[in-house]
Every structure is written in structure tokens, then in C-alpha cells.
Amino acid sequence: MDADLDDLARRTQREVSGPHEEELHRRLTAVADPDDLAAVLTETQRPLWAREIAAFRLGCAGDRRAFEPLVLLLNHRDPDRCVSASYALTRLGDPRTAQAAAALATNERRVAYALTPVRLLTALRAPESAPALITTLNRRLTPGDPHWRVALACVEGLGALADERARPVLRTALTHPRLSAAASAALSRLP
Incomplete structure (x- = not known):
């Protein structure tokens, strides 16, 4: 997953604006605590790229809290987001x-x-x-x-x-x- 996370991090880096978002981006790609990642999925005012990183990482780790956000991303107008979500959903293994x-x-x-x-x-x-x-x-x-x-x-x-x-x-x-x-x-x- 490291190479796939690196690809996702590079792609989403282009959407980051400002030092606060730069720090958030660094934290989301490095944090190991699944609860910290899951919190990003429910917090208000988080950019889409942040939710995508959190859902991707949780999905690849088999954490079912990522299921709904990944399904939403699977049908996004951005094909890269769809592919990222598909990859994570495959690894999630959720029967739904x-x-x-x-x-x-x-x-x-x-x-x-x-x-x-x-x-x-x-x-x-x-x-x-x-x-x-x-x-x-x-x-x-x-x-x-x-x-x-x-x-x-x-x-x-x-x-x-x-x-x-x-x-x-x-x-x-x-x-x-x-x-x-x-x-x-x-x-x-x-x-």
C-alpha cells in the first residue's frame, strides 16, 4: 500500500492550499491511529482530499468506518478518486x-x-x-x-x-x- 498511498499523497498535494492544509496533509499521510483518521470523516469543514486520504487509509487497513465515504468517492466525477476508492474498497473486504x-x-x-x-x-x-x-x-x-x-x-x-x-x-x-x-x-x- 505504501506506493499507492504515495501516489494518492502526490495527487492530493495539488489540492492543498495554505500552511494549515499542508500540515493536515502531512499528518494524514503519516498518522497511524485509525481513530484519528476516522475523526476526519465526520468532522465538518474538512476538504474532500482530506476525507479521501482518511477513507483510503482506513479502507486499506480493513476498517469498516471507511465504507460509506469510499462508496461516495467510487461514484465521484474525478476518475482518479474513483480508482482510489475502488482500490481501498477491494482491500476493505466489506460484504456490502x-x-x-x-x-x-x-x-x-x-x-x-x-x-x-x-x-x-x-x-x-x-x-x-x-x-x-x-x-x-x-x-x-x-x-x-x-x-x-x-x-x-x-x-x-x-x-x-x-x-x-x-x-x-x-x-x-x-x-x-x-x-x-x-x-x-x-x-x-x-x-
């Missing part, structure tokens, strides 16, 4: 993670931010994974849908999961130029 990722991946109002939840569902290989990817992919196969990257991630995920229930939607995906090669590869992995 797959259900939360499925809800985010299938939320049509937030489909522009569904890429990371889709990839997380694939990594989790949970019972909720294939049904959520099938639902999301079905919705992306309408003509003119602009979210082809989400569709491609669903196709690749369904191939990795090799779930027989995906066969019909993957066959439909064969007709879409941007998805055809991945759909063919995914179909070849099905039993």
Missing part, C-alpha cells in the same frame, strides 16, 4: 461492497461515472456482478448511446466472469463496432 457497486453501475442518472464501479464488480466476482453488468450493458446497446467505454468494460467484465447468463447480451454486442472484438472474445470464454 458488491451491492453498492452494482447500484452505482446500474444507476442511469450516474452512468457517466459507472466505469470504475463496473470494473470493481468484475474484480469482486460477487453474485451481484454478472447481473449488474448484464443490466448495464443492455442499456448501453441502444443506438447512439454515448457511454461506449462503460459498455466495453461490461463486455470485458462479463468475459472475465464467464457467466453463461451473459450469452444473449454478448451476442447483441457483437453487432456494435466498438464492442464486437471484445464481445467475441468474451463469448469464447463462456462454458
Whole structure:
């Protein structure tokens, strides 16, 4: 986790303004007490980057107090925050993670931010994974849908999961130029 925390610290350092925030940033990346980190999640007036660091560190340490803040970050408009949250959620091991990722991946109002939840569902290989990817992919196969990257991630995920229930939607995906090669590869992995 040290390299990942270093990456997070470098990225969030760009958001720091002023000496008070510099000190907070140093403290959050160095503090070892989980209660100190958890306090940052509930204190008012903390910048988003501070909450992200605290949630990331707690999640990677397996502290379930990080679950809700990480789920919120998983669906953030900043892709780097989404990836950071996904990484920590995977290490957290909370049984609610797959259900939360499925809800985010299938939320049509937030489909522009569904890429990371889709990839997380694939990594989790949970019972909720294939049904959520099938639902999301079905919705992306309408003509003119602009979210082809989400569709491609669903196709690749369904191939990795090799779930027989995906066969019909993957066959439909064969007709879409941007998805055809991945759909063919995914179909070849099905039993």
C-alpha cells in the first residue's frame, strides 16, 4: 500500500492550499491511529482530499468506518478518486461492497461515472456482478448511446466472469463496432 498511498499523497498535494492544509496533509499521510483518521470523516469543514486520504487509509487497513465515504468517492466525477476508492474498497473486504457497486453501475442518472464501479464488480466476482453488468450493458446497446467505454468494460467484465447468463447480451454486442472484438472474445470464454 505504501506506493499507492504515495501516489494518492502526490495527487492530493495539488489540492492543498495554505500552511494549515499542508500540515493536515502531512499528518494524514503519516498518522497511524485509525481513530484519528476516522475523526476526519465526520468532522465538518474538512476538504474532500482530506476525507479521501482518511477513507483510503482506513479502507486499506480493513476498517469498516471507511465504507460509506469510499462508496461516495467510487461514484465521484474525478476518475482518479474513483480508482482510489475502488482500490481501498477491494482491500476493505466489506460484504456490502458488491451491492453498492452494482447500484452505482446500474444507476442511469450516474452512468457517466459507472466505469470504475463496473470494473470493481468484475474484480469482486460477487453474485451481484454478472447481473449488474448484464443490466448495464443492455442499456448501453441502444443506438447512439454515448457511454461506449462503460459498455466495453461490461463486455470485458462479463468475459472475465464467464457467466453463461451473459450469452444473449454478448451476442447483441457483437453487432456494435466498438464492442464486437471484445464481445467475441468474451463469448469464447463462456462454458
